[in-house]
Amino acid sequence: MVRKYVVAPHGGRRAHPDISSALRAAAERHGPALIEIAPGHYEESLTVRGEVELTGLGGPGSVVVSPPRGTVLDAFGTVRVRGLLLVGREADVVDCLGGSLTLEHTEVRAHGGVCVHARRASLVTLTDSVFRYGRTLFAGAGGTIERCGFHDAADNALAVIEGARVSVRDSRFEGSRIHGVRVSDAWAELVGCALTGTEKAAVMADTRAELTMSGCRVDSVHAEAVMFIEQSRGLVRGLRVSDAEHGIGVASGADPVVRDSVFADCRDTGINVQTTGRGTFEDCEVVDAGSVSVFSTNGGAPRVNGCRVTGGNVGVAVVDKARGHFTGVVVEDLSGVALRVFDESRAVFEQTRVERCPAGLEVRGNGGTTAQLTDVRITGFDLSAVAVTGEARVTLTRVSAEHGLLGFGVGEEASLRVQDCDVSATRAGGAVAFGRARLVARNLTVTGSEAFGLCGTESAYVDVADSRFEDCAAAGVTFDESGGGRLVNCSVTGARGMGVQHNGRVDLVSLHTSLPVVERVPEPAPPAVQVVNHHYHGPVFNAAVHGVQLAWNNDEVTQRIIEPAPARATPGTTPRATPGADRRTIQELDDQNGATP
Template sequence: MKTIHVTRKLLSKYKTIEEALLDASDGDTIKIDPGTYQESVTIAKSVHLVGLGEPETVIIQAPMDIINKASVSIKNISFAECEKGLTVKNGYAQLTHCQFTRLKKWGIHVLEDGHLDLTDATIRHSGIGLFVVGRARAEYCALYSQRGSQVCVSGNGRFVMKHSHIYQGKSAAIYFDQNSRSFVENCQIYGHHSENMQLKSTGNSEAALKDCLIYESSSGGALVLGESKLTLNSCTLTNNVPRQVVVLGGETIIQNSLFETGQIGVDINDNGTAQLEATILTSHEDDHIRVGDGALYVYRSTIKFGQKSGVVLTKNAYAHIESSDLFGHMMPQLAVSEQARVSLKHSAIFYGKHYGFWLTEQASADVGHCRFYENELNQLVIADKSEADLEDIQVFDGAQSGLYIHDHSHANVVNSTFYHHNDLYPQIYVSSHSTITMKESKLYDSYESGIRFDMEASGLLEHCQFSGHYEAQIDIQHSAPTIRECVIENGGTCAIRLLHAGGFIENCTFSGHEHNIAIGGECDTDIIGQEADALRQYAEALSVTEEMEAQLSQAEMRAALEKAQKDAEREERTVEIVGLVEELEEQLGKK
């Protein structure tokens, strides 16, 4: 093995790199003096190229190709001001402390049979910075201000990048395409403001980012398309607007990450799928997560302090949310509409400025083992032909009703608890042709009613307990539910109020009220068991009242007739007296 010295000195044997390569053998070292070398170089031997000085002083202004399975190391050299930089066609290249500047097509291109190991390199102001179709590894590098993608991994490319910065490009920072596989760790990606988002994943590509910072983009953080898969592990995404991550048809997995300070956190559509685990989303100006015609899975995550909603599901979307918290939103914390479906398990929704959970437009929900509290409007709303199964939930300390079912909607409630809601609102309100089936549940300690049925609502309350409501514990107005084997105790005015009501009251237990059942209007409720005679007693009392009113009316008529007769007699006497006075005045005048 020998060392060959390339220099422009007068008596030098090797004045060009090509001359040195012709005389070199595998394992030789070629040392290059500072200068600008405008020569195309093809390397087919396993040699070492070393620039003698800083890389900006040893400049190659022509393409360099590595072929023939050569293993080449390059150190302290710049590639600049030409059509393209280094192409690894068939072989291995190890580059250390090199620079690539103003190359029209690409800084480095690694073809299918090429292999690159890049350390402490700078690639800038070029077309594509690093184009990988083969295999490449990059560490401690900086890529910035490319016109195209700063890194493009395509074909069957395999790419690893660590401890690097990618910033201020005019297209995507990293573009994952086709069947490529990539891993990016401990990198910073920021400052891309083109029509492309900072990360773009398409085709059947798979890419994983770990411990990365992705921030400050006006085009967004990451776009996942096609059948591609993008994993973000322990990453921070900050101030990527309008959307931090967009999933359109692909899949993204987000673990142990932080999304903050943007407009929308995650946007899923076109059958895309996103899975979040142990992740925090906070302080977005719009919805934190938005799903339309896609799927969302959330585990052990926190979604908090948004200017709009925490999670919004539309257009047949599906979401499974488990062991997570949603709080501090200005709009409904979880909003589900347009036939979307949600499964909510072992989670809490609280401290909201609007509804806690809003189900509308034929949406459906399966909710179990959850808590809803301290939301400033109704805590759960089921409206517009929607349906919900609610099992083992706790709903308490709300500023309006705990559960509001409206407009042809239905809820199944099992083994649940409602308490401490606003004095002006019933804890559960069922209205407008809606229905509820509630079993083995407890409602207690609220001034207004425990449950109110209104406007032709119906349902079944079975084996439930009601206590501590000052108003009617069960209030039925223009509705016909069935109340079966419930315990209703220690209330205020009454246990059940019936107003123009129907339905059934079967084998319920009443105690501790001013009245057990208060009745008004025309009611045809069937009552079995305790208070079975309530309607008969009400009918009798009503009949007596009507008779008294009738008798009172007749007495008033007689008294009025007598008064009229007396008034008439008084008027007749007055006329007679006036006539006598006039006659007397006449007689006196004649005298």
């Protein structure tokens, strides 16, 4: 049987003048107790033991419990608090040492301390309550939070640590100086929650944490909306993020699964995986990211399936020894490159579509930089569909490029392999190799280029077989400078331009064309003779010079032409001129300051 006690600040019939006296009376009877508290301000610290319910009789905020210092409510047992305002300073406002504690329609304000401290093995339930200024801490405890508000915490609004297990539903976190929710070496579930205005990651999972989020919203945060680090795991579904620095971040061995989520208007990146972080991202959308929509860097290795990138600057970037596997990704309407692989990174793109972006794929780096594209379509590009430079290696299989400037380009010392690909309606060309690059193509089709179909220039090597070049305006295939290679079983068709224009360094094996084939061997340029005056004691020659006389350090130079003396005739003979002796040029030098060489 529950025994009822009444507390009234001015006393009354059978009423206790303060809450502590009612608690003492209930403790003496050793049974369940209900303590009803009349409106008023009670400056006392409460120690509650046993099975006790504290209920405020007035409206919200009418019963205030606020001691000058120390803990406001110290609970151990089965304790329920309803309709109170608890205010504390420089200490834990509510401290649950063990047993179970329930706060309903209660407001807790912690000025310089902790709102609620749930200690190991305790069970705390928070329902329809508000927590201000301090953090709510579950350390090794269990807990359920429903329809609560956490406002302006000077620390983390909610911390779940040291093996605690807490479920949070339909609650709001705003204005935290650090995190809205931090889960560290513990388990937490957030369902239908809203987080806003945090100064660091709104939700942080660290130190092997397990975090599950479903149907949550995060907006207007200064850092990441959600961050997984230090081998944390978890499942995020139906997350909606707007106006965050990064939509979701993964680092240092963390490996979450993220599904059906939207990251909009992120100031830097939508999905950010770094420092050996991993993660699986399925059916997500990144809209108008400020820098990079999907970013893998510094050893990151995400798996991205069925995601859409719309608007923003760069679509997918894999840089600085990172990796990434991307399947079924759609990238459209960017202001920068759609796909980027730099600096010893490795990326695989399958069943990917790129539309209306200035550039399709950009790959640059040393020989450890690789990209593989399979079943990829790139349309509506302003620059090139694929550009490969440095020493990078790229393989294209069943890749199509339509309506752009240049289809496939490889330069410097890079390598590009093309299999079963097609390029159509380009303004500059189908495929080009330059520098000392290597282009190997099998079953390449180029149609409707307004310039060339295939071009090899500088010292590039091009090996093309079983390929077709149709209706290219200038030439189907062109080689110039010292570029070389071979064409095997290729065809050039159309009614305009040349079939093949080459430099004599190309093997034409089984070439099929009705258009002209022109070999143009450039004439060697005459060696240049250059005299450079570096203000030495004489001129400097960069090549052999013949038939000249030179002088330096002279104030005056006089050149005279002297007629040769007439030949003397021998009696009985006819005078005969000596070949080349009819006229001579002699340079007479009046050397005042120097010497003639």
